[in-house]
Amino acid sequence: MSGQLNIELKSETLPILLRVPGPSDAKALLEILNNPSNTEFDPHAGDGNLQLADIENIITRMCSSAAMDIPDRVNLVVVDTSLDNQVVGLGGFGHIATDGDERIGDAGIMLQPEARGKGYGVEAIKLTMKYAFDELKLNAVTLTMLKKNVAMWTLIEQKLKLQGTERESEFGTEKSYMVRAKDW
Numbered sequence: 436m437s438g439q440l441n442i443e444l445k446s447e448t449l450p451i452l453l454r455v456p457g458p459s460d461a462k463a464l465l466e467i468l469n470n471p472s473n474t475e476f477d478p479h480a481g482d483g484n485l486q487l488a489d490i491e492n493i494i495t496r497m498c499s500s501a502a503m504d505i506p507d508r509v510n511l512v513v514v515d516t517s518l519d520n521q522v523v524g525l526g527g528f529g530h531i532a533t534d535g536d537e538r539i540g541d542a543g544i545m546l547q548p549e550a551r552g553k554g555y556g557v558e559a560i561k562l563t564m565k566y567a568f569d570e571l572k573l574n575a576v577t578l579t580m581l582k583k584n585v586a587m588w589t590l591i592e593q594k595l596k597l598q599g600t601e602r603e604s605e606f607g608t609e610k611s612y613m614v615r616a617k618d619w
């Protein structure tokens with residue numbers, strides 16, 4: 436059973452692709468997840484003190500989920516093919532919920548500071564959306580972030596032309612966006 440393990444979302448316009456992480460990505464993911472500038476707006480992030488063994492366990496869990504016939508998450512690393520296939524970020528679906536007959540994926544994207552400002556963020560989200568509807572056959576995709584994460588919601592509103600809703604959470608005001616398959 437390989438499920439989504441071998442998927443590769445390749446951009447036609449930028450030198451990036453998204454794929455499921457493997458054991459050899461542990462060091463790159465450690466740097467990404469321990470970089471406070473990547474997690475400053477993520478209330479669920481750790482204290483920036485993850486160890487290599489933690490990341491190896493995380494990757495094992497990511498692979499197990501991706502291998503499922505109906506995955507409950509598909510985490511994907513972002514690879515810069517112009518930099519000798521360096522892993523520069525993490526995206527995909529941190530959670531795919533089943534609600535009655537519907538499956539709804541929550542998408543995210545996190546890029547190392549040196550990979551930002553090149554259009555990779557919006558391209559990764561677009562590739563993820565297309566994958567959600569064409570391959571995973573999800574009914575909808577949500578994007579949720581704290582309101583103080585101006586970069587993320589500006590990207591969504593300016594580049595994807597989506598309108599969000601706001602709600603209060605224990606971590607502050609959140610902005611949330613939903614795209615249904617029929618609207619993509």
Ligand SMILES: CC(C)(COP(=O)(O)OP(=O)(O)OC[C@H]1O[C@@H](n2cnc3c(N)ncnc32)[C@H](O)[C@@H]1OP(=O)(O)O)[C@@H](O)C(=O)NCCC(=O)NCCS
Pocket residue numbers: 472473474476543544545546547550551552553554555556557558579580584585586587589590591593594
């Ligand atoms: C949010 C993030 C993914 C954006 O990635 P990026 O590759 O720099 O974004 P892009 O280059 O694709 O930018 C697309 C648009 O987003 C908006 N944008 C991006 N960064 C912005 C910023 N710092 N401030 C305001 N708007 C910003 C702009 O509209 C930009 O379009 P423009 O370049 O034509 O002005 C990146 O800043 C990041 O990884 N942040 C840390 C992790 C994080 O918070 N992720 C979101 C979790 S929900």
